[in-house]
Amino acid sequence: MKSNKxxxxxxxxxxxxxxxxxxxxxxxxxxxxxxxxxxxxxxxVSITVMEDSYQIDLLENETMNQRDKIQSLLEQLKNSEK
Known part of the structure; x- marks a missing residue:
């Protein structure tokens, strides 16, 4: 079974x-x-599609890294407007 993000x-x-x-x-x-x-x-998340169900695993590190990137971009936008 293959899982995808x-x-x-x-x-x-x-x-x-x-x-x-x-x-x-x-x-x-x-x-x-x-x-x-x-x-x-x-x-x-990582999702594996099975015959009649889904296995869903939260990817905490990747989620936190993505949130940090977004927060950084928002801060840059706020600072560029001043």
Missing amino acids: YTLDRFEDGFAIFMDYPSETEKLLVPFSEIHTLLKEGDI
Whole structure:
């Protein structure tokens, strides 16, 4: 079984909507009932699609690194506006 990386984009109509990471060009809809870990929008995860279920693992280090990059970019934008 192959696992792929995704970013949790949003929750909508009983589904978690994941975008493939890092390109975010393809999406994967996973029913809430298949998610057995606490996730937030923006989390980066590894998802293995099995015959009748999903294995979802939070990639904490990658998520934190991505959040740090975004925060840094926001700070640069704020400073450039002054």
